[in-house]
Amino acid sequence: MTAVREVLVIGAGAAGLAAATLLADAGVQVDLVEAKPEVSALGSGITLQANALKVLRAVGVLDQCLVEGADSTQLRLRAPDPQATVLVTMGGENRGAGDLPNAIGMYRPALAALLTARALEVGVRFRFSTTVQRLAQDDDGVDVTLSDGSTHRYDLVVGADGVRSATRALLGIELETRPLGMGIWRVFAPRPADVPTGELYYGGHCYIAGYTPTSADRLYAFLVEDAQDRSQVTPAEKVAIVRELASHYSGPWDEIRESIVDPDAIHYTQFEEHLLPAPWNRGRVVLIGDATHVCPPTFAQGAAMALEDAMVLAELLQAAPAVDDELWDQFHARRLPRVQTVVDGSVTLATWQLERVQGDVPGLMGRVQAVTAQPA
Template sequence: MSAVHSVAVAGAGVAGLATAILLAEGGVDVHVFEAKPALDSLGSGITLQGNALRAFDRLGVWPQVRAQSYAFDVLGLRAPGPEARVLVEMPDDRTGGPGYPATVGMYRPDLAAILLDRAEALGATITFGVQVAALTQDDDGVDVVLSDGRTVRHDLLVGADGLHSTVRGLLGIETTPEPTGMGIWRAFVRRPEQVTHTELYYGGPVYIAGYCPTGPDTMYAYLVEKGQDRFGVTPAEAVKAMHDLSLAYHGPWEEIRAELDEASRINYTRFTQHLVPAPWNRGRVVIVGDAAHSCPPTMAQGAAQAVEDALVLVELLLSAERLDQEVWDAFHARRLPRATAVVEASVQLGRWLLDDVHDADVPGLMHRVAAMVSEPA
């Protein structure tokens, strides 16, 4: 039984590949169209919480993710200043359940390659260098116009095409990402031996200085500052900016700073927030992942929520006989409250920093969200 037999997916990010894996596993003919000419071979790190790991297990990629990541169960807080005093080391919630670590760090291109291999092994076709450019639909299917001039017809189009989603625009949805007021510098560097879990430094010249190990020899380090126009900076200027902003932080930052150079893949990104109100579909076209919602990575839930969208959508599609309103109502009932809670809490954590609120109940908010996402989506 399945409500769909052939599906087009726009975007080969986490949401698109997760959707493709689950549909292909369920016997559906899946075609993913990705705008980029190939997956990124260079990039930064990503922090994945237990509920993301449980979802990756469902996709059949947890052994590969485990083997290519760095697992830990503790979150550390340190103070700025020469001693880099450890303020607290807190056990992190195991939101995936006891069978998974609380958190892993990993190199983003490794995660992308694992998901792509799995999707292709299950028979999904992934075409790179082709964008979804236009669409028309009727009661029985969607005609998807591609940037290479072809038009393909499928039972459903899943718009997993990220923050600046073309599909969202084609559906006439006006909600779009807005800056939250913060921006982040990230560098991919060698892991100092003493770094065995994420550590965050609050206070000093930036809102957060932190790092997360991604492998035995690697990690990513980041500095969250007031969002500004950093887009024209040269690689040399990026090294200098990260170097200078990090001068207030010590401990492992000494080694990180000494190593920063133009090979550190330094990247600057502004944080955004948005949440498309229900419905996320119009007829036989639906948006998932960052196309539907985004938030600052203060809880590292973006990828988890993207995969959970895919899990719930495909579960409903495969267990229904036809693509009707019942499917969409069930999808929105399961996804909207959870995505809303994650976006609101992630934005709130950032806002407390922007507003310099010192007595906010950060642990309380984080534990409430952790308790919610501990339940399967």
């Protein structure tokens, strides 16, 4: 018995797909609306640490992710010198749960496809090219008006529609999304034979230069620079800029750089951060994922936090007799302190890099890892 029978999920990102699947698998009728004409994801890679893998196991796609992705249990740090000197290799021990690796790398569109297929398998009903125009709720439910003029009443609405959440705006919630002054180039490229795991170069010409395997023969590489308006660069300029930035790094970068020829495999975004204070709900409408929290990828925990939101929400809805203040108190108690630790730590590390501060990086990483290693 769940606290809800019919739920609307808004947004087909990782958080929305996971929430929809977990609820539908528990017997809830779930509709999912997505503003885009199909499920899409930025065409680069993603690092999924053990806490994210636990959620993917609950969703039912972990085995496929382990096959399609690449183990990244270890993390190697290299110096930005001409020899690309290996400084340290971390994470040789398995800190995951059971047989889980510490982390895997994966192609983002591949993960989105697996999550979508699983949602369809358990009966989630998709409505693409559709948005929510109006939410009107009372103590017992939410009346939703969609962009096609149709209306329906739901027991709960889950807003998982990203950083610029339209659901958040409909609820009248103000939240400042702050730029951090860094921009990141992400490139999907062939994987050199001498890249056994994820590797990072801190400092040098860029703040960070690194790459993470996403399969046996592919990886995604990334270069972090000062934030700039890159919106008007031509395809040829994209390739030239990334190759020039990569030219300042050696080791496997020499081979990766030569393989960067396709502008469609290059993407640029800027680092941002926000964290919505409790409550994340307004009555029977709740926000999760990037709609409530976003941070720079310095700890590769953004997707994990969004996936955890979905899992915790689904767990509580299955266990609770009603959607009431007690349920929301439990939800916020389990999510907000954990997310706060990740957001604060991620922003702190980015700020140290921007300001060239020699902070206690191992200590900061240890504190964040100690929190994320605990059950969500």
